[in-house]
Amino acid sequence: MAMGDAQAAMGTNAVPATAMTVGIVGLGLIGGSLGLDLRRRGYRVLGVSRKVLTCDRAVARGAADEASLELASLAPADVIILCTPLNVLGQTVELLRCHLKPETVLTDVGSVKGPIVEEIEPLWPNFVGGHPMAGNTEQGIDAALQDLFQDRPYVLTPTERTPSAAVERVRELAIALGSVPYVCAPDEHDRAVAWISHLPVMVSTSLFQACRREETPAVRQLAQQLASSGFRDTSRVGGGNPELGLLMARYNREALLASLTSYRQSLEQVMAMIEGEDWTGVEATLQQGADDRPLFL
Numbered sequence: 001m002a003m004g005d006a007q008a009a010m011g012t013n014a015v016p017a018t019a020m021t022v023g024i025v026g027l028g029l030i031g032g033s034l035g036l037d038l039r040r041r042g043y044r045v046l047g048v049s050r051k052v053l054t055c056d057r058a059v060a061r062g063a064a065d066e067a068s069l070e071l072a073s074l075a076p077a078d079v080i081i082l083c084t085p086l087n088v089l090g091q092t093v094e095l096l097r098c099h100l101k102p103e104t105v106l107t108d109v110g111s112v113k114g115p116i117v118e119e120i121e122p123l124w125p126n127f128v129g130g131h132p133m134a135g136n137t138e139q140g141i142d143a144a145l146q147d148l149f150q151d152r153p154y155v156l157t158p159t160e161r162t163p164s165a166a167v168e169r170v171r172e173l174a175i176a177l178g179s180v181p182y183v184c185a186p187d188e189h190d191r192a193v194a195w196i197s198h199l200p201v202m203v204s205t206s207l208f209q210a211c212r213r214e215e216t217p218a219v220r221q222l223a224q225q226l227a228s229s230g231f232r233d234t235s236r237v238g239g240g241n242p243e244l245g246l247l248m249a250r251y252n253r254e255a256l257l258a259s260l261t262s263y264r265q266s267l268e269q270v271m272a273m274i275e276g277e278d279w280t281g282v283e284a285t286l287q288q289g290a291d292d293r294p295l296f297l
C-alpha cells in the first residue's frame with residue numbers, strides 16, 4: 001500500500017504504526033478480523049494458521065500481508081496476537097517462543113483469562129492477557145469482518161509481573177482498532193464474563209433443550225414455525241460455534257457454575273410467584289428487568 005493510501009485508511013482511530021509488525025496465530029473469525037483492521041491502519045501483518053487454504057484466503061481477503069503454517073515466520077514480529085481456540089494457546093506459545101526476540105510482546109484473545117494467563121505467563125514474561133469483547137456465531141476466515149472491534153470493550157488482564165511497556169503496547173493496538181480498553185485482574189474478568197457471556201450461552205442452549213421436550217410433535221413444529229424476533233434474540237448465542245461454548249465452560253467452570261446457580265435461584269423464584277399467583281411479584285420482577293437492561297447495554 002502506498003504511503004498516502006495507508007494514511008487515508010488509518011482514519012481517526014489510528015496511532016502512527018511506525019512500521020510495527022504484528023503477528024497473528026489462528027486466522028479465524030477473530031484473528032482474520034484483527035488482521036483486516038490492522039492492515040487497513042498501516043500495520044504489517046504476518047499470519048500463521050493450521051491450514052494452507054486458510055492462509056491463502058487470509059492473504060486474498062487482505063487479513064495478512066503474508067501467511068504460512070510456520071511459527072518461525074513470526075520471528076520479525078513486534079507484537080503477536082494469539083487467536084487460536086483456548087485449548088491450544090499454551091502449546092502454541094511453547095512452540096513459538098524459541099523463534100522470538102525477547103522484547104516481542106505476546107497477547108491472546110481468549111474468552112477466559114485466569115487459566116490462560118497462569119499457563120502462558122511463565123512461558124513468556126512479556127505476555128499480556130487480552131479479550132476483545134466482539135464476535136458473532138460464525139467461525140473461520142470467511143467470517144472475518146472489518147470494524148468488528150469498533151467501539152467494543154477490549155479487556156487487558158495484566159498481573160503484578162506484567163511489564164507495563166507490554167501493557168501499553170497492547171493498549172495502543174486496542175485503541176488503533178477503535179476499541180475501548182479496560183484493565184482488570186484475570187479472575188475479575190472471568191467472573192464478569194461468566195454473567196454476561198458464558199451464562200447466556202448456557203441459558204440459550206438450555207432453551208432449545210426445553211423446547212425439544214414438547215410432547216406433541218404438531219405443537220413442537222408449530223412453535224418452530226411461529227418463532228420470531230423474541231426467540232431469535234434469546235436463542236442466538238446458544239446456536240453458535242459449539243467448540244467455543246464447550247471451551248468456555250471447561251476453562252471458566254467455577255465462575256460459570258456460580259452464575260448458573262444464581263440463575264436457577266432466579267428461575268425458581270419466578271416459578272414460585274407464578275405458581276402462587278403472586279402477580280405483583282411477577283410484575284416487580286419484570287419491571288426490575290426493564291430497569292436493569294440499560295445498565296448492561
Ligand code: NAP
Pocket residue numbers: 025026027028029030031048049050051052054055083084085086088092109110111112131132133134135136137138139140141244
Ligand atoms: P475460529 O473462527 O474457529 O478461528 C480459530 C482459528 O484458529 C481457526 O480458523 C483455525 O485455523 C486456527 N487454529 C486452530 N488451531 C490452530 C493451531 N493449533 N495453530 C494455528 N491455528 C490454529 O474461532 P474464533 O471465534 O476466531 O476464536 C478464536 C479465539 O478467539 C478463541 O480463543 C476465543 O475464545 C476467542 N474469542 C472468540 C470470540 C467469538 O465471539 N467468536 C470473541 C472474543 C474472543 P485453520 O482454519 O487454519 O484450521
